[in-house]
Each structure stands twice: as structure tokens, then as C-alpha cells.
Amino acid sequence: QSALTQPASVSGSPGQSITISCTGTSSDVGVYNYVSWYQQHPGKAPKLMIYDVTNRPSGVSNRFSGSKSGNTASLTISGLQAEDEADYYCSSKRSSTVVFGGGTKLTVL
Amino acid sequence: EVQLVQSGAEVKKPGESLKISCKGSGYTFTKYWIGWVRQIPGKGLELMGIIYPGDSDTRYSPSFQGQVTISADKSINTAYLQWNSLKASDSAMYYCARPPFDNGWYWFDPWGQGTLVTVSS
Numbered sequence: 001q002s003a004l005t006q007p008a009s010v011s012g013s014p015g016q017s018i019t020i021s022c023t024g025t026s027s028d029v030g031v032y033n034y035v036s037w038y039q040q041h042p043g044k045a046p047k048l049m050i051y052d053v054t055n056r057p058s059g060v061s062n063r064f065s066g067s068k069s070g071n072t073a074s075l076t077i078s079g080l081q082a083e084d085e086a087d088y089y090c091s092s093k094r095s096s097t098v099v100f101g102g103g104t105k106l107t108v109l
Numbered sequence: 110e111v112q113l114v115q116s117g118a119e120v121k122k123p124g125e126s127l128k129i130s131c132k133g134s135g136y137t138f139t140k141y142w143i144g145w146v147r148q149i150p151g152k153g154l155e156l157m158g159i160i161y162p163g164d165s166d167t168r169y170s171p172s173f174q175g176q177v178t179i180s181a182d183k184s185i186n187t188a189y190l191q192w193n194s195l196k197a198s199d200s201a202m203y204y205c206a207r208p209p210f211d212n213g214w215y216w217f218d219p220w221g222q223g224t225l226v227t228v229s230s
Contacts, residue, residue, distance in 0.1 A: 048218035
């Protein structure tokens with residue numbers, strides 16, 4: 001069982017918006033702003049999409065945005081595109097380590 | 110361009126030892142942490158530990174403390190992940206990854222291409 005809880009799957013049609021949740025505890029998501037989101041396509045290494053809850057690394061589309069409320073962080077993808085179909089993982093600092101969610105498979109219908 | 114290049118896939122028997130590598134290029138190797146992340150096929154990501162090659166400060170996640178050894182050779186810009194006695198449950202993809210900033214280690218990008226380790230009798 002993963003440290004952070006994500007839905008196993010979400011889906012949406014091209015052009016729509018979807019949100020993926022990531023629920024932690026007051027020992028990780030709730031207390032640190034070191035929440036990140038990663039995108040992983042099949043057979044590829046993960047790619048950082050959001051860091052420090054809301055920040056996008058250079059080169060990441062502004063269709064990706066992050067937020068946090070209490071112990072739950074969220075990743076929103078607007079204007080869904082076929083290339084967004086992938087697995088998405090959240091992570092958070094927890095004490096002296098980083099913990100990840102179990103991953104969410106995004107299907108673009 | 111910042112790159113992390115990992116050693117190739119390995120097939121080992123239970124009880125054997127193994128050391129895989131991750132070579133950094135395109136940046137000052139001693140100024141950024143490097144982490145090792147395990148991904149069991151079809152499963153999620155787990156941070157095993159991190160090392161700061163500048164002074165070899167090494168930190169292990171609780172689940173991996175005592176199970177593996179992380180090291181680095183800054184003379185050749187290479188980090189390592191080592192097992193003394195492999196188990197079938199160590200079969201997984203292993204990634205090395207570097208933080209995008211030199212002031213912490215709570216996020217990772219870029220990542221290496223991964224090293225697939227298969228442990229089977």
C-alpha cells in the first residue's frame with residue numbers, strides 16, 4: 001500500500017479538464033509544500049510536471065496546474081490532449097524521506 | 110544537456126551480489142543530490158535513498174535501510190546502488206534521478222533511463 005492515496009484511474013475526452021487527487025496525512029502533504037507530480041508514459045522514466053505544489057518546471061505546458069488543501073493535493077490538466085494519456089504520480093516530503101502515491105492511469109477517450 | 114546514464118539490465122540468482130551505476134554529465138556532479146527510486150513492474154515509485162556526491166552524505170528511506178548500499182565516486186561522476194545478497198523480491202526497475210535544483214532533494218528531474226534487475230533461480 002502506497003504512502004499517498006490516488007485514484008487508480010481517471011478518464012476524460014479531448015479538450016476537457018480532469019483532476020487527480022492525492023491524499024496524504026498531517027505528516028507529509030498537510031505540513032510540507034514539497035508536493036510534486038510526475039508523468040510517466042509506458043516504458044519511459046517519470047517526468048516532473050509540478051513541484052512545490054503549484055510550480056511548473058520550464059517546458060511544461062501551462063495546461064498542467066497543481067493545488068493543495070489540507071492533506072490533499074490535486075493535479076488538474078485542462079484542454080486534454082491524446083499525449084496526456086499516461087500514469088501520474090504524486091509525491092511529498094515526509095520527515096527525512098519522500099513518499100509517492102500509487103499512481104493514477106489517465107485515459108484520454 | 111544534463112544527463113543521467115545508467116548501466117544495463119541485469120539477470121541474477123538469489124543470493125548473488127550486484128552493483129548498478131548511474132553516470133551524470135552536463136552539470137557539476139558534486140553539487141546535486143542523486144536519488145535511487147525503485148519501481149516494481151506495474152506498481153508505484155519508492156525512494157530508496159539519496160546521496161550528495163560532494164561529501165558522500167547518504168540517507169536511506171526506512172524500508173531500505175540495511176537492505177542496499179548507495180555510494181558515489183565523484184572522480185568519475187558516477188553513483189552506485191549495491192546489493193550484497195539479492196532476493197527475488199528485488200526484481201524491479203531501478204531509476205537514478207537528480208533534483209532540478211541544487212538546494213534540496215524533494216523533487217527529481219531528470220531521471221536516468223532505468224536499469225531492469227531480474228532475480229530468478
